Amino acid sequence: MSRQFQFKLVLLGESAVGKSSLVLRFVKDQFEDYRESTIGAAFLTQTVTLEDQTTVKFEIWDTAGQERYKSLAPMYYRNANCAVVVYDITQSASLEKARNWIRELQRQADPSIVIALCGNKSDLSARRQVTQEEAQKYAEEEGLMWGETSAKTGEGVSEIFLSIAKKLPLTVPSATAPRGGASARPAGQKGVDLNRSTTQSQDGCNC
């Protein structure tokens, strides 16, 4: 039987680096030359299938890069399993911003978060300001995944999401007590606590 997993992914990075364009390419395989800057956060989902037939469904939150919305970002990377921090290879300042995001994620986000650094607009390499070596070196030092993409041509886009999917912990979470959910039973009454799961309550036949 195929296994399906679901992960929350958040895109961060300076405005106009191409976050929304990357998502559009990944989800719809489309590109728009003119895109409105995101005022809010777009929500999309996309499923990728790995070699062993495991499917990984990404719940993608594409955030607003504009500085004024920076304070809302923590709400989006809260509980995220992975983050794609995007910079524009033609703008060295955008890598600086990306470093800030990475520092913030390392400090504030879930410690197990998988972070990928993504240099976008590789089709514009003639105007390149950030070398591959510089970015890659930084990524290695910080233990991040790294790749260059072009939302315009599609180059490297599915690769970066696929490699994130592979790096995520694809194990069935062990069946221990879930958080929350109060249970009150009249005294003396037999019953099984829905919140205290037992091994026999595993899926499948019990007889």
Next chain:
Amino acid sequence: MSEFSRLLPPDHFLSVYETITVPNTYDNDDAGQTVSRKLAVITRNGQGLQDTSGVLLVKERPNTRAGGPPVDFAVLSVLPVTSKFRIKTSQRAIKMASPSPNAKAADDVIKGFSIEFENGPEKFSFWLSTSDFSYYKPIIAELRRLSDLCETFDSLVKWSWLTYYSRGQYRLMPLFHTPQDLRVLNEEPPLSPIILGSQGVPDHDVSVIQDHWIQQRMIERKSEYAHLKEVSIRLCSFNVNGRPPNGDLEDWILGKHVHRKPSSRSLERLDVEIESGLDLSSEPESPNTACEGDDSATLNGSDDPYPDIIVVSFQEMDLSTEGLLYATAASVSKGDAWISAISEALSFANGVSYLKIASKQLVGLFMCIFIKEQFASEDITEDISTCAVGTGILGVMANKGAVGISLTFPGTSTRLSFINSHLAAFDEMLDKRNADFHELSRRLRFVDKGGSDRSAFESHVLFWMVVRAVSLSATSAAFMFLTYTSDLNYRIELPQEDVRALMSDKSEHRTASFQTLQTFDQLLSSRQKGLAFKGFHEAPINFLPTYRFAGGYGSDDLGYDLKRRPAWTDRILYLSSPMTHVIQTSYNSHPDVMMSDHKPISAEFSITTHRINETKQASVLADILSKTKGTQIPEARQAEDDDRRSIPRLRLSPSTIEVGDIRYDEPKEAVLTLENIGQTACAWRIIPKSMEGAAAPDWLSVTPTFGMVPPNSSCNVHVKIHVNAQNARALNEGVSILDETVILHVVGGQDHFLQVCGNYQGTCFGNDLNWLVRLPCPVREFAKDRNQWKLLPENGALSCPRELGRLLEWLMSNAVTVDDLCIQPGDPQVAQRIRESLDTGDEFDFIPAVDKHTLALAFGETLMQFLNSLSEPLIPWSLHGECVNATTRDMAFAIIHEMTSYSASSLVSITAFLHFLSLQSSKETTDRIQDLVLKFAPILLRDPPQDAPELVASSLSPLQKRRFVEYFFVT
């Protein structure tokens, strides 16, 4: 299949059972196998209404959602446990699917019990092996008990919260064909909990928002399928204390409509205002949306001012002991005597005749309905249903209880229900009283001619309740005040002297005094806390208490019994459906009627009735439903549909709202348009930014907070900014450029950020005194350049805030001879300009613009508003207890020494000014002192906000507050 991993906070599990189900019809994954399933009973607290429960068949499984709890629950089936809930058990053998094709069939047969749950047409069943059955007995008994507890009328909307667990798959929200419970109809529907960066439960939210939207549209378009007509109704209620009719009743029965026949009455009385209390008739009239054309002549036949229906209710009509047990011939004849007295009174209606169409009696409780002759037809009596419930001793004796009459207004589809009740004494425990009310609610069922019955709350359109809410025993008090602590035995009563003193206040203080008294009124406070009469409305009471009157020597100046605390025991409340427009035009008592220890009361209403054309209604509903097409979860759709345009898309315009300067108490409004530029209907809601936070700060409100926009249309959202005493403080102490982000979430999709920006203009209003006295300059200047200015050190603080000093100085030199200073309200616009000058530090140089008197009153008003806006009153709450206990002038002055020097000097400046004012008056000095004390006692000793009563030691007597302030006037 739906899933959940945790219960919502208001819900809890009553019991959870491991179970085994066969055959597996709920879940294709395991078809034909025996599988482990759980049976859970979950309950939601009714918060003022009955708790509601549901039974769930769930499958537990590992959670594949990373970061979530390790297991979640897939709901296979949900049933609400209503009064229709039934359980069937039967013995049954079932055949197992053979694990191997060679195994003998006989080995696979297992004997057991089948249990079937059903609720109306819906059901689910499961099967248990034999040994299990006793194990299930408790849960079956429990479910039966829960079902028995249900009010016999089940409005499924009360169980709509179960949709959260069934994820929209199980829809309980009512459409128009289902009768609805009026008590919950006007409430906002429950949306799933959500915060920024999450999706909540989109299917649930979509179904809730969509149903709400459909209902709103149906109401908006009612004139397309209903013929509308205004009907006026007068309700009269009187606790007659066993007395027979004696004297004139027409003023009570007909109110201001009484037409005096010149022959029988003296002409002078013709235009005398004979009602005491509130005339609400100046309220805006409802828009007359009546359809044109068809038979409006017969429907809108009454051009006279008289009510179309008059409902008269009596309590304690019969006090005889045998009357408590059964109806006697004597009690019946008492009813007849009252009916003829009413008929006599009705003859004062000029040119209109009324017919009695129904009456109902339960011993002392009696009610009868009169209708204009033109509406009385054969069918009307056919349609009438009545009810009677006793809640007195042993729950059956009829000394307490209710009677009711329900009818459809002739020629319309509007159902009117009237209840006349006499509730148990309110001096009992709060729980007991509420239980009584709930029991009455449960048992009130209208029985029609055919013998079928329905709940009083199952009214499609309207429900009235005439309540004789409080019965006082010698030891009890209507004005009992329960502290907010959970120890109900510790209660504080407002002393008799307070009640009587406040009642006797001069007419110019009456509104304020009544308001004070009403904060101690049990019915109002119970309603406020949601403990009784949930969903009901009552007009403001502007008449004196109606209980208890005594004759001669035993009474006070106003005629009230000296031994009893006066109380508003007699009340009229109502409920109505959103479809029905109701305007209350009066709410009065009739102090001239002397025959009982109570005074009669009356209320008049104008309501919009409708006659529904069902064919047209169905086609309007179909049209509305067609617009909701495609409102499904974008996520689900997206997987199968690659067309990008099918993603719900909203355009917000403007996306930034610039409101310019924001000043204290000068509200600003803006409209935001949500345009659907996608191909499918789009549900949206405003969501908070964090778990703890609200969707917007206090000074900013966004309405509505959820909605739906069909494709190619748009809707408006109103953004209102209002800085007031409750929220100014944080703004004054913070930055002056306001930039708030409000989040508008598309259900199942993206978040839009709505920017609200403005320039806050700091103010001296709404602050902490301690902050204000340490300001080195006027507020505005301070805000302009925070680097230049620093707050003064605590000990360097000015003696009293400079703004207060400026106000008092102006008043001392310009207004001391104004007799109604601080009594009459000031012009708000002028007060606004005075406030602005205080904030900027500018001179009061607008003086020539208005006349001296107006200006003086505005200054007086500003002074009082300023004091009222302070986050803590001038006299800190911690000292209020001591203040009211001060019984001498010296004690009062000693308290000043416990205050900070700036509070003390502020207090002394104000009281000195007030004292001076009273001496300058052309009026009697004691009168002037009295007036000023009445105004300033509640300001200087202002009660803490309702959500923080613990700030003062106990609730304080208004009279003692006055006494404290008065000490500062004695020289």
